[in-house]
Amino acid sequence: MRFGLDEDQAAIFEMAAGFAAEHIAPHALEWDEQKTFPVATLRAAAALGMAGISVREDVGGSGLSRVDAALIFEALSQGCPTVAAFLSIHNLSSWIIDTFADEAQRTRFLPALTRMDRIASYCLTEAGSGSDAAAMRTRAVRDGDHYIIDGEKQFISGAGASDLYLCFARTGGDGAKGVSAIVVEKDTPGLSFGANERKMGWNAQPTRAVRFDGVRVPVDNRIGAEGDGFRFAMAGLDGGRLNIAACALGGAQSALDRTIAYMGDRRAFGRRLSDLQALQFRVADMATDLEVARAFLRHAAAALDAKAPEATKLCAMAKRHVTDAAFRVANDALQLHGGYGYLAEYGIEKIVRDLRVHQILEGTNEIMRVIIARALLGGR
Numbered sequence: 001m002r003f004g005l006d007e008d009q010a011a012i013f014e015m016a017a018g019f020a021a022e023h024i025a026p027h028a029l030e031w032d033e034q035k036t037f038p039v040a041t042l043r044a045a046a047a048l049g050m051a052g053i054s055v056r057e058d059v060g061g062s063g064l065s066r067v068d069a070a071l072i073f074e075a076l077s078q079g080c081p082t083v084a085a086f087l088s089i090h091n092l093s094s095w096i097i098d099t100f101a102d103e104a105q106r107t108r109f110l111p112a113l114t115r116m117d118r119i120a121s122y123c124l125t126e127a128g129s130g131s132d133a134a135a136m137r138t139r140a141v142r143d144g145d146h147y148i149i150d151g152e153k154q155f156i157s158g159a160g161a162s163d164l165y166l167c168f169a170r171t172g173g174d175g176a177k178g179v180s181a182i183v184v185e186k187d188t189p190g191l192s193f194g195a196n197e198r199k200m201g202w203n204a205q206p207t208r209a210v211r212f213d214g215v216r217v218p219v220d221n222r223i224g225a226e227g228d229g230f231r232f233a234m235a236g237l238d239g240g241r242l243n244i245a246a247c248a249l250g251g252a253q254s255a256l257d258r259t260i261a262y263m264g265d266r267r268a269f270g271r272r273l274s275d276l277q278a279l280q281f282r283v284a285d286m287a288t289d290l291e292v293a294r295a296f297l298r299h300a301a302a303a304l305d306a307k308a309p310e311a312t313k314l315c316a317m318a319k320r321h322v323t324d325a326a327f328r329v330a331n332d333a334l335q336l337h338g339g340y341g342y343l344a345e346y347g348i349e350k351i352v353r354d355l356r357v358h359q360i361l362e363g364t365n366e367i368m369r370v371i372i373a374r375a376l377l378g379g380r
């Protein structure tokens with residue numbers, strides 16, 4: 001896990017792993033069962049610089065690289081992938097504001113976001129447009145120095161609890177070029193939320209629809225120029241996908257570590273499970289798959305840091321490969337626990353439930369293949 005890291009990177013990993021072990025892991029099962037969104041814990045993570053990881057330091061960010069971010073999310077997820085993944089979504093919104101907003105907007109929004117005094121949600125998906133996000137129908141119509149927003153976003157992580165909604169809405173014609181990015185603040189009249197969705201996993205963070213009913217927002221809340229919003233949304237997802245993959249990796253590593261410990265204790269046919277070669281081989285494959293995933297994830301993160309031309313393709317490959325491998329490993333870990341893996345108290349079934357959605361959101365793994373194939377084949 002630590003091979004290839006320099007001293008600073010190893011310290012970053014240790015810091016996040018220590019935080020996860022002390023402040024997240026002991027509560028993860030209870031938060032899942034009670035559907036608790038642990039805001040105080042998220043703020044404690046923010047105090048250590050984990051709410052504005054790749055945000056510049058003048059507004060309270062940590063100014064760290066994408067490789068550093070991947071290390072942080074892998075380490076945090078060993079405590080709970082759901083809590084870490086929410087932090088990754090908050091970081092995604094903050095990064096977009098830091099990268100594309102003007103100076104006045106950066107100083108207005110980011111200090112509170114990096115402290116996590118205010119929490120941000122990323123609002124792209126709609127009921128009729130998920131993978132085909134550019135088909136969105138939420139509209140922002142200009143009215144003097146305001147926009148009036150009408151529409152509805154679906155599946156928004158943190159909705160209802162968040163203070164800022166980075167909303168992608170149509171200000172122009174059809175397609176990606178008609179979309180703008182607009183920050184909507186929580187108490188704006190006309191903004192409302194659906195019920196917390198009942199989900200397979202990710203129970204320690206709320207998921208709700210966000211409704212805009214004549215929501216009046218100053219034009220000053222638009223990030224960048226009209227029509228640039230979709231580009232910002234996609235740029236943010238390169239890093240977001242690495243982080244979602246890192247969260248899956250950390251969750252799977254935790255499932256594997258628990259499995260190895262369990263196999264040393266559990267006996268069948270007069271032997272420990274860890275003495276059975278068929279199971280030894282299975283664990284060997286699981287560990288190998290995670291090491292390959294880890295190496296490739298860090299490679300893709302380095303490509304994004306280097307602004308390599310193929311970075312988007314590599315981020316999509318990493319998201320697809322790592323989240324598939326991590327889910328497989330978590331599911332195998334459950335199998336190796338036998339019936340106990342199916343019981344909530346062992347914590348393995350929660351990891352399986354949590355990791356399943358990493359194959360779906362921030363672009364499904366089919367859409368990752370679309371991106372990869374487009375990069376390889378282009379218009380051919």
Ligand SMILES: Cc1cc2nc3c(=O)[nH]c(=O)nc-3n(C[C@H](O)[C@H](O)[C@H](O)COP(=O)(O)OP(=O)(O)OC[C@H]3O[C@@H](n4cnc5c(N)ncnc54)[C@H](O)[C@@H]3O)c2cc1C
Nearest residue numbers: 122123124125130131155156157360361362363364366367
């Ligand atoms: C728990 C949770 C949290 C989420 N959080 C957020 C959030 O915070 N913000 C946000 O904006 N969104 C969020 N999402 C939404 C998520 O990003 C979408 O669900 C996802 O992008 C897929 O969209 P969809 O559900 O509409 O599926 P669809 O787009 O309807 O896809 C259905 C199936 O068809 C496949 N498919 C579609 N098009 C193609 C194609 N061209 N080629 C091959 N296969 C294709 C898909 O891969 C999928 O298997 C969240 C979702 C969940 C479940």
